[in-house]
Amino acid sequence: MSDTSPAYLLVQMTVTDPETYFAEYAVPLLQMFGKIGARVLVAANDPTVLEGQYAQSNTVIVEFPSLAALDDWYESAAYQPLKARRIELSEAGKTLMLRLPAFQMPS
Numbered sequence: 001m002s003d004t005s006p007a008y009l010l011v012q013m014t015v016t017d018p019e020t021y022f023a024e025y026a027v028p029l030l031q032m033f034g035k036i037g038a039r040v041l042v043a044a045n046d047p048t049v050l051e052g053q054y055a056q057s058n059t060v061i062v063e064f065p066s067l068a069a070l071d072d073w074y075e076s077a078a079y080q081p082l083k084a085r086r087i088e089l090s091e092a093g094k095t096l097m098l099r100l101p102a103f104q105m106p107s
Contacts, residue, residue, distance in 0.1 A: 005102045007067040008041075009074075012056040013086075013095040021089040029082055036073055038064045056094065067101055074099075 015021045033039065042061040047054065064070040073079055086092075 003066050003068060005066065005104065007064045007070045007102060008100040009060075009062040009064065009070055010098040010100060011060040011062075011095070012054075012058070013097075014055075014057045014091040015089060016091060017089050021086075025082055025086050025089060032073070032078065032082070033062065036064075036069060038062050038069070038073065056096070067099070070099055 030040070040060065040062050042059060044059050046057060047059050064073065087095075
């Protein structure tokens with residue numbers, strides 16, 4: 001995996017106060033993403049389940065330029081206040097957040 005391969009953040013969560021979540025978490029987060037070259041690929045409320053059980057209300061997939069960029073964002077001092085706000089505005093014990101490398105075809 002090269003440092004230039006994209007990486008993905010998959011989040012499944014239940015937001016308890018959607019209006020406040022959008023205003024106080026999503027808007028500043030989108031501004032932060034714009035500065036670091038990350039982009040939201042999917043933001044779905046109540047997606048259609050084709051198989052299995054889905055117990056959350058929101059799924060988000062974000063593309064980052066690299067795993068290092070994702071890690072730097074997640075650990076950054078700038079994100080920590082937003083992270084705390086996200087936890088306050090969701091059922092944090094049920095949140096699933098995955099860091100995923102891009103698929104690489106075996107050679």
